[in-house]
Amino acid sequence: MLDQVALAExxxxxxxxxxxxxxxxxxxxxxxxxELEAEVxxxxxxxxxxxxxxxxxxxxxxxxGFLGTDCPDGTTAYVFFQALGRPxxxxxxxxIDAKGDWTVGLPAFADGTTVEVSASCGSVAYPSRTYxxxxxxxxxxxxxxxxxxxSTAPGTPGTATPAPAVPAGAVAxxxxxxx
Numbered sequence: 001m002l003d004q005v006a007l008a009e010x011x012x013x014x015x016x017x018x019x020x021x022x023x024x025x026x027x028x029x030x031x032x033x034x035e036l037e038a039e040v041x042x043x044x045x046x047x048x049x050x051x052x053x054x055x056x057x058x059x060x061x062x063x064x065g066f067l068g069t070d071c072p073d074g075t076t077a078y079v080f081f082q083a084l085g086r087p088x089x090x091x092x093x094x095x096i097d098a099k100g101d102w103t104v105g106l107p108a109f110a111d112g113t114t115v116e117v118s119a120s121c122g123s124v125a126y127p128s129r130t131y132x133x134x135x136x137x138x139x140x141x142x143x144x145x146x147x148x149x150x151s152t153a154p155g156t157p158g159t160a161t162p163a164p165a166v167p168a169g170a171v172a173x174x175x176x177x178x179x
Contacts, residue, residue, distance in 0.1 A: 043100075045070040047119055047126040050103065062135045063106065068119055068126060071100040075122035079104050082116045083133075096121065109133035 007015040007029075015031075029036045049063030068077055077096055082089040094102040102121070109115055111134025118128040132139050 043070050045124045045126060047117075047129060049129065049131060059129075059131075061131075061137075062133060063131055065103055065105040066117055066119070066129070068094075068102045068121070069100065071096045071102065071121035071124055073100065075100075075124075077102040077104075077119055077121040079117065079119040081107050081109075082118070083109050084114045084116065106133070111135075111138040114139070 005017045007017045009015050015029075027038045029038075045068070047066055047068045049059045050065045050067050051060055051063075052067060066079065068079075071077055075096060077094040079092040079094060080089040081092070090107045092104050092107070094104045096102045100121075106115075113133040114130060115133055116128050116130050119126045
């Protein structure tokens with residue numbers, strides 16, 4: 001979409017305009033056959049799932065990775081992927097570009113795993129985002145539940161609801177070889 005902005009002449013050869021917006025943009029000025037192009041880097045740190053669509057109608061499901069914007073100069077981005085139910089996140093260290101932006105791919109998690117993504121760089125901490133590995137249509141594919149049958153319709157009083165599966169845990173035992 002091309003927008004045109006009116007310029008005001010402050011003094012001979014000096015023109016100004018106000019451009020409102022929250023996103024980086026490219027400006028092209030044409031005056032009496034002379035042309036000037038410039039990039040405007042708006043400092044508004046945000047994190048998006050990739051690929052990014054314009055206009056952003058919805059988040060990709062599942063995303064390919066994440067894009068962060070506007071880290072302070074000289075910093076490094078740290079991206080944390082916390083799979084729900086796991087004790088520690090997977091951490092990625094990502095270099096930033098000249099504009100302070102970064103991109104990172106996703107770590108491998110089993111389809112259906114809900115993953116919370118958080119990131120920081122220097123004084124910037126991005127709000128966390130959540131996605132489902134393999135896409136939201138795989139949600140729940142990694143857990144098993146015991147089904148119970150009932151002669152009553154689901155949701156009626158007295159109907160047993162299956163309990164969610166208990167995560168696997170370590171069991172103390174003596175080491176042994178079987179085979």
